[in-house]
Amino acid sequence: MPAERDDAPTSAPAPGSTASLRSANQRRVIRLLQQQTAGEPLTQADIARSTQLAPATVSNIVRDLTAAGMVETVMGSGRRGTTVRISRDAGxxxxxxxxxxxxxxxxxxxxxxxxxxxxxxxxxxxxxxxxxxxxxxxxxxxxxxxxxxxxxxxxxxxxxxxxxxxxxxxxxxxxxxxxxxxxxxxxxxxxxxxxxxxxxxxxxGALAEHRHGAGMGHPNMVFVKVSSGVGAGMILDGELFRGSHGTAGEIGHLTIDEQGPFCRCGSRGCLEAYASIGMAATALADQLPNASIDDIVAAAKNGNVSALRMFEDAGLHLGWGLAMLANLIDPSAIVVGGDMARAGDLLLDSIHIGMRRHALASVSSTTLVTRAALGDRASxxxxxxxxxxxxxxxxxxxxx
Amino acid sequence: MPAERDDAPTSAPAPGSTASLRSANQRRVIRLLQQQTAGEPLTQADIARSTQLAPATVSNIVRDLTAAGMVETVMGSGRRGTTVRISRDAGxxxxxxxxxxxxxxxxxxxxxxxxxxxxxxxxxxxxxxxxxxxxxxxxxxxxxxxxxxxxxxxxxxxxxxxxxxxxxxxxxxxxxxxxxxxxxxxxxxxxxxxxxxxxxxxxxGALAEHRHGAGMGHPNMVFVKVSSGVGAGMILDGELFRGSHGTAGEIGHLTIDEQGPFCRCGSRGCLEAYASIGMAATALADQLPNASIDDIVAAAKNGNVSALRMFEDAGLHLGWGLAMLANLIDPSAIVVGGDMARAGDLLLDSIHIGMRRHALASVSSTTLVTRAALGDRASxxxxxxxxxxxxxxxxxxxxx
CATH class of the missing domain: 3.30.420.40 (ATPase, nucleotide binding domain)
Known part of the structure; x- marks a missing residue:
């Protein structure tokens, strides 16, 4: 059953009208059910309590949504009584x-x-x-x-x-x-x-880690993906922030050293040159030729000093970049994911040191920096x- | 006449009720009048058109707001008819x-x-x-x-x-x-x-430049105040963004050079050390002893090469910092104010060069960098x- 797209032109009722009030209330009940279905099922009384709508209003809404195939009621067993959930056939x-x-x-x-x-x-x-x-x-x-x-x-x-x-x-x-x-x-x-x-x-990745991963409960959080490049997604005041042209979060091209290596972006000394899979492969070309990132992680865990040093330096530079981002954005959590994050504490420990060195003390002491929870399924x-x-x-x- | 503070506890009516709808509609009319009073006065028909409320609803709202002393009606001269405005006695x-x-x-x-x-x-x-x-x-x-x-x-x-x-x-x-x-x-x-x-x-300053100054029409804009220190205020998606702990915008402590001078913040090589009134006074201590920022601006305009070089270097470093901010935030405008901005193009020209060198080409080509319009009255x-x-x-x- 196709739904209205939110950017599609609709003949919307006048704001402030009874029709717009009704659709707003129906939407509120559906949002609540969407958030709750994974947890304890909700009775109509629960819905009235959570939405502050009158019980009679909730009853009408559930009747209309059921008729439209959006929700279904489930006979209760024992004390809970009949509960309401999003219909499995709704789409x-x-x-x-x-x-x-x-x-x-x-x-x-x-x-x-x-x-x-x-x-x-x-x-x-x-x-x-x-x-x-x-x-x-x-x-x-x-x-x-x-x-x-x-x-x-x-x-x-x-x-x-x-x-x-x-x-x-x-x-x-x-x-x-x-x-x-x-x-x-x-x-x-x-x-x-x-x-x-x-x-x-x-x-x-930021959206996923914010709703279901390591960024849950943090209305201002940043997800940093360290992989072939370094990119960031930002949740600000609870919403994904995309910037004026859709390109916010380009942390990989912060200038770390204006005399550093030339970058494909046209600048020099970009963070990506100090912390990415490409940097790792180049740094270890002689010691671990043709190694994948997982090979390099394994080598570091086995004590290979070159691999260990590579993660240490990458982490210190990432911490520098994250410190600058945190000074500007003041998030309460930064979640580090992407292929490089599979190194775990080999990378995270140095990131913490870099953060402490480069961020304001009040910022580094209040910003949780942690590993992503959803792994390579985040995106x-x-x-x-x-x-x-x-x-x-x-x-x-x-x-x- | 005291008004409700928005953080004061109130016995709010249930959301979705007729009372909450009425107060929301009254609020919408007042917001419209607040935005418009400086321009062309509005008739009730104008208000109905702009708010999409029914003419009869607007009529009731204007009656209630007039009775409460919030708005007043002004007899029209000629074609306009009677117009409505916020009462001069409302507070x-x-x-x-x-x-x-x-x-x-x-x-x-x-x-x-x-x-x-x-x-x-x-x-x-x-x-x-x-x-x-x-x-x-x-x-x-x-x-x-x-x-x-x-x-x-x-x-x-x-x-x-x-x-x-x-x-x-x-x-x-x-x-x-x-x-x-x-x-x-x-x-x-x-x-x-x-x-x-x-x-x-x-x-x-960001709020003021966004509403009435050089940042008008830019829902994502940054105001940078370059004075004793360097600080930024950010308007994101039309709202002032304060971060998780209220300290977002600390651009003055971005690390430009990790081997640079020690900073009172506990880090080294912070942007403030390369672009602030303190830096200017230190840099010119021998050539222009005890000079105020206005003395230094005057000297530069008279061709003093030390003063010119100081503004050039400050601008290049500010451009570097603004480039990093712009890569992360993707604003459509950056407005430069504070005492140092009185140097005008002596500072702005170098800021533009620094931006181009350090920001992604797609970012520097789409971000307006301009001088503040409200001067020292912005804050x-x-x-x-x-x-x-x-x-x-x-x-x-x-x-x-």
């Missing part, structure tokens, strides 16, 4: 994440719970059309297992490891050359046939949450 | 700004227009109580000229050149030593007898706007 959302050398697809229900997912390798230099066709095939295969079709998918979230403009165009990226200049939303909607929403992988979960956020189950006139 | 707001060596007091009406203001010098090492008593005397003298009393003041905004915690405590500041550790809100309310709201001077106007923002003219139950 699905999808998250797709293109990484350095992989594509992931996840399907979720309308509470954001992942009910199916899959990961496949993909060539780094793939053309965007081939990548989307691959994602479409993976999606269809997963849907078939759930006995569902693309018609059941209300929205798709798509993550890419590149800066994305506000108009959904992929900007210059050394990581996915086959996507540069592409309007990812237009192409994804053409090949997948459903409404799509695009964002940068670090932004989506695809974030993509699914983006799709969920863009799914408005209640039309402007209200249901019923 | 006053006050802004107070403590600077390096001055205190300013401004009184405004409820549209934010300044109707009286005054500036006096004050010793830098004054005790906070003496400073507040001085401000109180200036306020009373200004009020007397307007034939008003403190009872007419609904809210006071107070700006201080120091980091301020979320609890309104002044944190360590080399600039105002007599205020450190003081709860500025509690002390201001005790000595001024009216509700007070505290913020950092750079945050208030006091921001303090007045803060007071205005905290003035809620409509109680939760609505008026009438």
């Amino acid at each position: 699905l959302v999808v998250g797709i994440d293109f990484g350095h050398r992989h594509v992931r697809v996840a399907i979720g229900d309308l509470t954001g719970e992942v009910i199916a997912d899959e990961r496949e390798p993909i060539a780094q230099d793939h053309r965007y059309g081939d990548g989307l066709d691959r994602a479409a095939a993976m999606l269809d295969s997963l849907l078939a297992k759930l006995d569902a079709t693309r018609e059941d998918v209300l929205n798709i979230g798509l993550g890419l490891p590149a800066p994305i403009t506000r108009e959904d165009v992929v900007m210059s990226s050394a990581i996915l050359p086959g996507w540069v200049g592409v309007n990812a939303r237009v192409e994804a909607e053409a090949r997948l046939g459903r409404p799509a929403h695009i964002d940068n992988d670090a932004n989506l 695809v979960i974030g993509a699914l949450l983006l799709a969920l956020d863009r799914t408005d189950l209640v039309p402007a006139q209200g249901l019923g | 006053l707001v006050v802004g107070i700004d403590f600077g390096h060596r001055h205190v300013r007091v401004a009184i405004g009406d409820l549209t934010g227009e300044v109707i009286a203001d005054e500036r006096e010098p004050i010793a830098q090492d004054h005790r906070y109580g003496d400073g507040l008593d001085r401000a109180a005397a200036m306020l009373d003298s200004l009020l007397a000229k307007l034939d008003a009393t403190r009872e007419d003041v609904l809210n006071i905004g107070l700006g201080l050149p120091a980091p301020i915690t979320r609890e309104d405590v002044v944190m360590s500041s080399a600039i105002l030593p007599g205020w450190v550790g003081v709860n500025a809100r509690v002390e201001a309310e005790a000595r001024l007898g009216r509700p007070a709201h505290i913020d950092n001077d750079a945050n208030l 006091v106007i921001g303090a007045l706007l803060l007071a205005l923002d905290r003035t809620d003219l409509v109680p939760a139950q609505g008026l009438g």
Whole structure:
């Protein structure tokens, strides 16, 4: 069942009217159910208490939402009585994440719970059309297992490891050359046939870690992805912050040393040159030739002094960059993820030292710096949450 | 007439109720009138069109607000018919700004227009109580000229050149030593007898430049105050962003060179050491002994090569710091103010070069960097706007 897209033109009722009040109240009940379904099921009395709506109003809303197929009531066993939850048939959302050398697809229900997912390798230099066709095939295969079709998918979230403009165009990226200049939303909607929403992988990682990971309970938090490049996604006052042109969070190109190595961005001495997989491979080219990041982590854990020193120096420089970000943003948590974070404390311990050296004491003492909780699934979960956020189950006139 | 403070406990009606709808609609009409009063006066038909409320609803609201003394109607001359505006008797707001060596007091009406203001010098090492008593005397003298009393003041905004915690405590500041550790809100309310709201001077400058200065029309903009120290205030998605602990915007302590001079903050090579009045005085101690910043600006304009070089180097380093901020935040405008900005293009030209060298090309090409428009009145106007923002003219139950 297709829902209104929040950016679609609608003949909205006048603000302040009874119709807009009704749809706002219906939306509030649905939001509550979406947040709570994973936990204790809610009775109508619970809903009235949490929303402060009158019990009779809640009763009308549940009746209308049930008739519209949005919620279902479940007969209680024992003391709880009848509870209300989002209907399993109300629809699905999808998250797709293109990484350095992989594509992931996840399907979720309308509470954001992942009910199916899959990961496949993909060539780094793939053309965007081939990548989307691959994602479409993976999606269809997963849907078939759930006995569902693309018609059941209300929205798709798509993550890419590149800066994305506000108009959904992929900007210059050394990581996915086959996507540069592409309007990812237009192409994804053409090949997948459903409404799509695009964002940068670090932004989506921030969304996921904020809602379900190491950043829970922190309305101002930053997710830093340290991988082929270094990117940051920022949650400010509880919302993903994208900046004026969609490119906020480019921490990888902070100038650490203006006489440092030239960077592909046109500047010199960028943080990426001191802390990224590329730097690690270059630094260890003689000692550990052709080593993957996991090989390098293993070598460091076995006491290889070159690998240990590389993580130490990378961590000190990351801490410097994070200190500058923290002085400016004053977050309460910074969550470190991406492939390099698999080194764990080998990297985190030095990050803490760098933070303390370079941030104001009042900032470093109040900013939690911790490892990401969702591992390499953060971006695809974030993509699914983006799709969920863009799914408005209640039309402007209200249901019923 | 005292108004509800937005943080005061109120017995709010249930959200979604008719009472909350009525107060929300009344509030919307007042906000519209506050924004428009400086421009073309509005008829009831204009209000209905702008708010999308029904003409009959607008008529009821105007009647209730008039009865409560909040608005007044003005007989039209010619085509316009009767127009509606905020009543001149609805109340006053006050802004107070403590600077390096001055205190300013401004009184405004409820549209934010300044109707009286005054500036006096004050010793830098004054005790906070003496400073507040001085401000109180200036306020009373200004009020007397307007034939008003403190009872007419609904809210006071107070700006201080120091980091301020979320609890309104002044944190360590080399600039105002007599205020450190003081709860500025509690002390201001005790000595001024009216509700007070505290913020950092750079945050208030950002608010003022955003609403009435060089940052108008930029929902993501940064105001950078380059003076005794360097501080930034950030407007993100249209709102002042304060961070988790109230200290966001500490651009002055970004590490430019980890081997640079030791800083009072405990780090080394902070931006302040490369671009501030203290740096300027130290750099020119031999060539221009005991020179004020205005003396140094005059010398540079007369071709003094040492003064010119100082502004050039300060600008390049400021550009570096602003580039890092812009890479992270992606603002559409950066507004440079504070005493050093009186050098004009002597400083701005080098800032532009530093920005281009250190920011991503996509960032420096889309970020306007310009001089502040409000001069040294920015912070006091921001303090007045803060007071205005905290003035809620409509109680939760609505008026009438």
